[in-house]
Amino acid sequence: MIEASRLSKRFGPVIAVRDVSLHAGDGRITGLLGPNGAGKSTTLRMLYTVIAPDSGDAVIDGRSIVKDPLEARRHIGVLPHSAGIYQHLTARENITYFGALHGLSRADREKRADELIELLDMQDFATRPAKKLSQGQRTKTALARALIHRPRNVLLDEPTNGLDVMAVRGLRNLLVKLRDEGHCVLFSSHVMQEVAALCDDIVVIAHGVVVATGTPDSLRERTGQASLEEAFVKLIGTGEGLE
Amino acid sequence: MRAIFTVFGKEFRENLRDRRTLFSALIFGPMFSPLMFALMLSLMIRHGSDQADKPLELAVAHSERAPNLVSKLVEWGVTVQPVNYDDAEAREAIRTSRNNIVLMIPENFGAQFESARPAPLALYSDSSKQALERDVRRTKNILAAYSSTIARLRMTARGLDPMVLAPVAVHDVDVSTPASRSVVILGTLTCIILLTMLMGGLYLSIDATAGERERGSLEPLLTVPVKREHLIYGKILAACAFMSLSLVLSVTELAILLHFVGLENFGMSVNFGPLTALKVALFSAPLIPLGASIMTIVAAYTRSYREAQTYLSLVLLVPTLPLVMAGALGLEPSPVLMAAPALSQHFLITSLLRDEAIPMLYIVTSIGVTAGLGLILAFVAGRLYHREALLG
Numbered sequence: 305m306i307e308a309s310r311l312s313k314r315f316g317p318v319i320a321v322r323d324v325s326l327h328a329g330d331g332r333i334t335g336l337l338g339p340n341g342a343g344k345s346t347t348l349r350m351l352y353t354v355i356a357p358d359s360g361d362a363v364i365d366g367r368s369i370v371k372d373p374l375e376a377r378r379h380i381g382v383l384p385h386s387a388g389i390y391q392h393l394t395a396r397e398n399i400t401y402f403g404a405l406h407g408l409s410r411a412d413r414e415k416r417a418d419e420l421i422e423l424l425d426m427q428d429f430a431t432r433p434a435k436k437l438s439q440g441q442r443t444k445t446a447l448a449r450a451l452i453h454r455p456r457n458v459l460l461d462e463p464t465n466g467l468d469v470m471a472v473r474g475l476r477n478l479l480v481k482l483r484d485e486g487h488c489v490l491f492s493s494h495v496m497q498e499v500a501a502l503c504d505d506i507v508v509i510a511h512g513v514v515v516a517t518g519t520p521d522s523l524r525e526r527t528g529q530a531s532l533e534e535a536f537v538k539l540i541g542t543g544e545g546l547e
Numbered sequence: 548m549r550a551i552f553t554v555f556g557k558e559f560r561e562n563l564r565d566r567r568t569l570f571s572a573l574i575f576g577p578m579f580s581p582l583m584f585a586l587m588l589s590l591m592i593r594h595g596s597d598q599a600d601k602p603l604e605l606a607v608a609h610s611e612r613a614p615n616l617v618s619k620l621v622e623w624g625v626t627v628q629p630v631n632y633d634d635a636e637a638r639e640a641i642r643t644s645r646n647n648i649v650l651m652i653p654e655n656f657g658a659q660f661e662s663a664r665p666a667p668l669a670l671y672s673d674s675s676k677q678a679l680e681r682d683v684r685r686t687k688n689i690l691a692a693y694s695s696t697i698a699r700l701r702m703t704a705r706g707l708d709p710m711v712l713a714p715v716a717v718h719d720v721d722v723s724t725p726a727s728r729s730v731v732i733l734g735t736l737t738c739i740i741l742l743t744m745l746m747g748g749l750y751l752s753i754d755a756t757a758g759e760r761e762r763g764s765l766e767p768l769l770t771v772p773v774k775r776e777h778l779i780y781g782k783i784l785a786a787c788a789f790m791s792l793s794l795v796l797s798v799t800e801l802a803i804l805l806h807f808v809g810l811e812n813f814g815m816s817v818n819f820g821p822l823t824a825l826k827v828a829l830f831s832a833p834l835i836p837l838g839a840s841i842m843t844i845v846a847a848y849t850r851s852y853r854e855a856q857t858y859l860s861l862v863l864l865v866p867t868l869p870l871v872m873a874g875a876l877g878l879e880p881s882p883v884l885m886a887a888p889a890l891s892q893h894f895l896i897t898s899l900l901r902d903e904a905i906p907m908l909y910i911v912t913s914i915g916v917t918a919g920l921g922l923i924l925a926f927v928a929g930r931l932y933h934r935e936a937l938l939g
Contacts, residue, residue: 349766352770374773375772380770382767385763386763387764388762388764388767390561390762391762392561392562392564392565393557393561401557402771406771407772449767
């Protein structure tokens, strides 16, 4: 469970995120929806402790990201926006390396890697060097790497970027599976259809502030629009989300 | 703490598989530079001995006008080549390099010689050709020796003591040892050792910092529950390991190659055997953490792999500066200078190869200060990884 309260971050004169509060519950998929440059990535980066908020805090399964970032990291699995993997390691070595960094024993991380390779259908390329993998295969590797330590909370920044239709379907199935297992899944996207198809809860963010929160139905109701896309455009105030 | 070794192991293994890193760290640097150095030395030796052994060739125009002088020249080991030039032909022969040196005996030589007046000789050469300078000097020395012998004979014949011609007698006392004459060569040798050692960690430190950011693998790495400084210590450690490999390889190869070159020609009194090689490596090793930390810090500040490459090749030159300065200013080891990284390693290796006594204080200062600075900079690099600007 992720509970963020009044997170703010500025880069020089630019206020990237202002007073963002959000709740992402266990057993639910929460979508962070907003146009490009709205502050989605900055919010996620604060939540997964790569950058520190100027003010505000977030609590992940009881651990503050400000006071105890190291402990908070044990409870999150992260797929960042540019999830690069190591070119000269095989897909499997990329996965087990993170297992070792999470402090898993050798036997444990090998076993867990086996599970993930099966779960993500990676058998064909698990022993291939990463530089020979396709974009979809790399994303799978990065996902498996993020899940090696069985995190309760999974954060994904624009996870479907650069994936083909089949890979996107595979990813959706995985996220649903994680939700059904009781995980807290938080992902960002600027693609309406994706959010509409997947999310239990939606946090709409624009210009660094949260403009609406709720289930897809409640958002449609509130804006009086039949489609979520229209609701979204209405919420962020302009047509810029369609750029 | 265990994470440091996890990162170390991964960086080490990954870079062993990277052809570029492997080539520059373990093949190009440690293999080729000692080879080039040894080749240069053996060329120098061959060139030197060629010159000394080569008989002096001298074209003598009209040798029949001074048979006595010519037979003396032959006695001195000069290969006399009789020619029939006049002044213009002699000039032409030098200009066209048909002859290197022409000794012209003019028509009036015999008459002047017999009447005990200065007998003219003309020596043609091209002073702009440096390679011939040595032969010209040899010729002049032989002619001067001949002249002085005749003078003494003439004085004796007139009942005078030839000693009056030598009011002073100057003795050359040259106290240089073969070792002290080889400053440049020893300087080059330490440069090669230190440079190949630093080059060993170059690509790894770029790859582990700027490269990691460019690939987009830095951000995921920062989400693991490991202190950032521990991540960077692991990377520095991997760079150190590669540098140590480079050092060991290059010193080993130098030891083998120089064994064949024959170092005594260059005044290295010590046989560059296994023990010396080991000492050279031990004296150089304290520079490893310092170099790895500096390269990591510089690479972490750059925005891209390419930029890191540019800056780091400049950084590589830094340790050679004190060595060049030492050569130019004739610096001698002193307790203060032994605190200077790179320079102190140069002094230690040089003294070692010259078989000079090295005060314990010097060794302790060099190793202690250099290694200490390395640890401090590794700590600085760790602090640096807390900056958010690092993510680019």
